[in-house]
Amino acid sequence: MSESGERPRRRDAILLLPDADAACMNSTPATERFRHLHRDGLLLLANAWDAGSARLVESLGAPAVATTSAGLAWAQGHADGDRLPPERLLAAVAPIARTVRVPLSVDLESGYSDDPGAVAELVLRLAGLGVCGINLEDGAGPPERLCAKIERIKRACAAAGTDVFVNARTDVYLLGLAPAGERVAATLARAAAYREAGADGLFVPGLSAEAEIGMIAAAAGLPLNLMLVPRLPELERLRALGVRRLSAGAALAKRVYGLLAGLGARFLREGRLPDGPAMDYAALNALFER
Template sequence: MSATADRAAQFHRFHHDGVLLLANGWDAGSARLIESLGAKALATTSAGVAWAQGYADGDRLPAQRLIDVAAGIARAIRIPLSVDVEGGYSDDPAQVADTVAALIDIGAVGINLEDGGAGPERLCAKIERVKTAAARLGVPLYLNARTDVYLRGLAAEGERVEATLARAARYREAGADGLFVPGLTAEHEVRAIAAGCDLPLNLLACPALPPAAELQGWGVRRLSAGSDLAQSAYARLADLAGGFLGDGDSRPLQARAMDYGRLNALFDFA
């Protein structure tokens, strides 16, 4: 079995042992730092990756730019890498599969693939083509199917559990390995979906959610930071840069800075 296939199998196992916590990175530097803090795996945030490359989030990033960023991350870390590919940057399932195959070639072992505002048929077709491509490459890719039933309000309140489970069943049949439901927070709904979807359930970090130990009891198996880390980093940068540009005061720049030597050592690969 190849090293990539080994890491893919490891990534699958992580979803069946407690709650997998994913602090999402957006470039090689953030990924390497997150790995150094004890992360078991690294997932990207599509928003953070897009912003760092000068693009808006929402399938606006050229697929080749995503592949290049992922290649840089794969070079910098030794833990399993999962890449958020949004809707696949194409409506053509074959093209989506080609993009994912390129990501597998650089070492990715998981992806997020979302339905957005579309019906489930399109995502099912993409899942099937992607899983076929992964099998051809000999890698048990972990495909986390994201449904935006809650995030985009694709069903009326009171009908969202049923709508999510209906989509989950179709995505599971198409080959999905996990279910990601951003915007889902209510305990009774989380428990119902976790029990009924027959897939490891992934939630998006939110102040309304309890800590991971309690979420595990609800049936959750993965919790993602999403774009929050990138947004917080940009907020800190805006505060510091804005202040410096305003008055030229050097003191705040070092007040909470990481040590140069510690940072540089993270990237001193043998």
């Protein structure tokens, strides 16, 4: 989760954005597959943090793979919160993109920069690796900052003849950026701005109340992405409400680290491990022999 801000959005920049037909013309097969996964049903993303976890998730039948910014940062020896150097991000994403064959989306936090041009350049470099989607968040900063970044990304992609699915994340709920009774309206206002700037999806982590989910899904004008949190409605209800994407976020990485902490402590204390489930070496190694 990051907190940053940006200069006000230039209204005339909107005129330079590609229209929907142009975006489709520039769309790669992987990006088009990823877009299609948001049109009907509910896309479940078990967020990975390195090539091994991404390949394992893919092998379980996942139609797409997405990274968790927190888990990926930890795996690279950095704290979450826009502290991962962009070059380290690129170095970490390259083996993931090489290893998996399903569409890959990468969480960019706030883009690791306040400069829209720098963020757009990073997105183009990721697209060059085969990434077809990104998450980009507003954090505690003004929505104009995220709008400027989305606009620049879309212009850069159009000029380069490529296309990336931009999932605009708003932290209205996660950070409590509006009073409880005003969060639906605040989220929809930001959704409208991000949609106008060129966003392809809307990510609202922290949103869990059924009635509010339904209102936002119906009025946002973008596929709604939620994050797995306590008290979230069941999958079938989420589908009926119009939710199109559910992300595990950092939950899987935290569970794995929790398991590793327990096992590691046991080994360091007793020099042995308890009996328990473990993947077979040959089966695990075979995942990467292709």
